[in-house]
Amino acid sequence: MESSSPLEDNRLGPSVCAPLAQQRLNLTFFTHVAGDREVLCTASHNGEAALTLLQSQADPAASLALQPGTSILAVYPHDKRPEVIGTFIRSLARARVVIHGLASSPSAITAVLSSSRIKPAVEQLFEHFTFPGYASPQEFFSAQAPPKEYLEKVVATYQEKVTKVYWIIPQSDLDLWGIHIATADILAGFAAALMEMGELGLAIPFLVALPGLGGQEFILSFSTARRQPGGADQGKEIRRVLKSHLPDLQPMRLTPVAGIFLHGPHFGDRYGIAHTLVTALAQAHISLLALSCTISTISLIIRQHELAAAQVILGNTFAAPVECAPAAARG
């Protein structure tokens, strides 16, 4: 589902996350860019119910659209390498699939596509990647099995009062870049820019792309990490790369920002976690600049000066070891 609205940050919880959580509707995919739009996925049998709920809470200026029959396709590990993400986007462009949403997790890059276009997309991916588990697209498709009953039982036991998370990992000294592009065709140019950033040794720990309701225009938001913690500013270099591949666009940069990555057991299979997180941050008056929920991680970008407060709030909100893995500061 695609939602476009001039929402204030503090409206994201009550208008989008709360009604879905109250009806126990799980978000298998959720992306948000502050003050602009969201893309979210539910199980297909919940699509109409989710749309009705969101319409009932929506700001009068908001637009909502339901896109039935979609699937999520993921490639991992990307190791934060822009060239992997770029190759993924280029493969989808070559397969001529419409991207309904794009988001990264710490390990994976995921796209929401029409289910009927998964086959050509996977075939293109096999042209550009090798997958140790599968020698061919045919082998990949034949290995896909429906979820087993025991998994549902495990997930059911995880609906605890206070949500457990494995780790809350902060990463500071990031830049947040925003690009507004007019047509999906330009995504191939963005993919080329990512490849060049890869050659320069840059790292991308966060990326979301959200289409407009027409499916053509896109908002891209991604963060870049410095090569070394506290290292030289790479803003000019990144701006040059973006301009060389996307000459007509005006990339916007916000710096410094910080990322927080919450990884939990079966985050992709449980309802209400994004709502808990968004509500906690709003109550602490911490502005959420961008967010992605995909695979089993919620990744969020906030202003760097709010990082310490956000860590405390999230540590108090979730049952988690407040873990600050030193390696998280790397690219």
Added chain:
Amino acid sequence: MSGKYILIVDDDPDLVETVSMMLESKGFEVGKAYDGIEGEEAIKKRRPDVLILDVMMPRKNGYELCKELKSNKWTQEIPVILLTAVGEAVPTTSYSHADGMSVEAEDFIPKPVDAATLVEAVQRLL
């Protein structure tokens, strides 16, 4: 811990990534695999000093892989830490703490994993 090679096998790619980040921050070299077959291939290529193995995985589950490793004289000495929520969460499953600890593996850590516990377990097995 430089030079010590830890292999993580789990079908949750974000878990593999976060655990590997944590272990790398402690100086370990880390390998990654995303199901039992991939894990098996990775072990053939390079023998890990410690294997961290999820139980519930597609293609070949961790219990099967662990049993195979322990019945093979070339791999039976590889210390294995089973990493799973199964024993607690699904009492009907065939996996259990007892099997994990006393029969198949050197250690058993239930999810959610406490980072310090995992690192301590790895260090104890080296």
